[in-house]
Amino acid sequence: MGLPAELLRAHLDLLAERDPAIGRTLARVGYPEPRIRARGHQTLLRTIVGQQVSVASANAIWGRLEALFGADMPLDAIAATDDATLRTAGLSRQKAAYARSLADEVLSGRLDLAALPEEDEAAIARLVAVNGIGRWSAEIYLLFAEGRPDIWPAGDLAVQVEVGRMLGLDARPAERATRTLAENWRPYRGAAAIFAWHSYMAGTASAI
Structure with a gap:
């Protein structure tokens, strides 16, 4: 199973303490729901x-x-x-x-x-x-499906867009840059990815 809600929240709280950009975004969009799929x-x-x-x-x-x-x-x-x-x-x-x-x-x-x-x-x-x-x-x-806590899908377009937005960058970072920018989020990059998708969807909805 994926990261359960309580672990996802705990990891995001730790990231918010470490990185003000995540803290500000978390205060604005709130916690994401878990993303869980069956193993197999x-x-x-x-x-x-x-x-x-x-x-x-x-x-x-x-x-x-x-x-x-x-x-x-x-x-x-x-x-x-x-x-x-x-x-x-x-x-x-x-x-x-x-x-x-x-x-x-x-x-x-x-x-x-x-x-x-x-x-x-x-x-x-x-x-x-x-x-x-x-x-x-x-x-x-x-x-x-496995809930591995430090998985970071840096090639995902929405993750790239939201990392750039959270960090105040002028342009969407490419995959390699997105991996580098997330180094400070180890070993909780899985929670950061789920949060990035959540924040991206919130930003998309507010723009409509």
Whole structure:
């Protein structure tokens, strides 16, 4: 599971004491809700399904996959299903290949989602061995499904925008700069990321 509410709040309180920019923003937008996903291949498969499509389209595709395979999404059944059937559910040929890659990694035992490496970078490297799972997707999984407290998805556009806004920068920092700017937030960068998304959404809503 992801970071529970009480731990998320505690980490943000520590960050607010350390960094006045976070303290000011926290006073303005308040605490975020936890972002929690289930640990397991279903969450990674859902990430693949959602790539480069709208939330509504991803939900529709996921519903058709559930109709085909059930909520557990058994990987052996997915691996045995032909592309034509997967495409009727809305998966492109490329995403069908990604789903098969995930099935192969898990069913072969090369990827054990119940025993990923404890070191974050090693866990990320293990996840990106699955075709279709990039660094951002791996980081999101480790933060939302495993609740790893120091995951920092610096490649996320909303995180970059909000870091720049919180710190009063003239422009959105690039990924490398976003990683550097967050060094002072270790080992609570996971809470900082969730807070950045929360603050970004608050800022977007107020601009409408």
